Amino acid sequence: MTRKTTALTLSLMMGATMALSHGDVAPQPVNTDALPDVGEEWLIENPYRAMDPEIYxxxxxxxxxxxxxNCARCHGLEVISGGLAPDLRFLEAEEYGDEWFMERFRTGYTQNGVTKMPAFGELLGQKAAWAIRTYVEARPDDEQMAELTPELKELRDQLAAWAENPEGADPEGMTAKxxxxxxSIETLSGAPFADSAASRAVIVLDxxxxxxxxAAEALTIGLSAAH
Structure with a gap:
């Protein structure tokens, strides 16, 4: 088995028996006004994956x-599970993974009469569901991020220095790097775009x-979350 297949299988098995009780947590609303409508009928595949990069x-x-x-309490910050709930980063960014995610999101999960995960579907709606799914599938490969961390920290330090004294700064060169x-950073889900510290830094580097x-802050926060 590959790392992705093994990790997903184990996490789903563990999630079936060890998930934290989530039934006492009230779902929090998500403002999705900035996203295009996707219709009233529940879809089985992430619609935002095929839309323009700006929408994604x-x-x-x-x-x-x-x-x-709504999810980090059990599934972990940055979707890095502590082992008590499925590690959703490994859920394939394709129809099978989308169906599994949406089924749990809509109906929740109960074991032996105990609500391990509440049903979010009617409370949060489809747009919020697919937005969360998009965030989850775009998590970067943590092992790859660890390998790149020393080089990214060097760029972070350079950006921090330019923030103090911009003389001689090369924003075009930094953006290219x-x-x-x-x-180069991959996702664990197979999604084509990784929402990494590097990509976040590029967005704000002007x-x-x-x-x-x-940009320096984006790298600092992103690299801290990767460990």
Whole structure:
């Protein structure tokens, strides 16, 4: 078995027997106004995956908020499970993985009469569901991130220095380097785009002192979350 297959199989097995009781947590609403409508009938495949990159990125950002409010307690920050719930990062970014995710999201999960996961479907709606799914599938490969961390920290330190003194700064060159890193980072789900520290830094890097500061912060936060 590959790392992805083995990890997903084990996490789903563990989740079936060890998941934390989540029934006492009230689902928190998710503002999805920035996302296009996807219809009333529940879909079986992530619609945002095939849309424009700007929409996919918006879904990631909205999904991050929804995930952190409703899912992180059991499934872990940055979707890195502590072992008591399925590690959703390994859920394939294709129809099978989408169906499994949506079934649990809509109906929840009960074991021996105990609610391990509440039903979020009617409370949060389909747009929120697919936004959270998009955020989950875009998690970067943590082992690859660990390998790249020393080089990304060097870029982070350079950005922090430019934020203090921008003389001699090369934003175009920095953007090119970060973009190269971002494009090389893979997801554990097989999704084509990884929402990594590098990609987040590229988004805010605009050649200004504030942009250097924000990019350095994005790398600091992203690299901290990867460990």
């Amino acid at each position: 990125q918006a879904a990631i950002e909205i999904g991050a908020s929804g995930y952190n409010q 970060l973009t190269e890193f971002a494009e 050649g200004t002192v504030d942009g250097y500061r924000k």
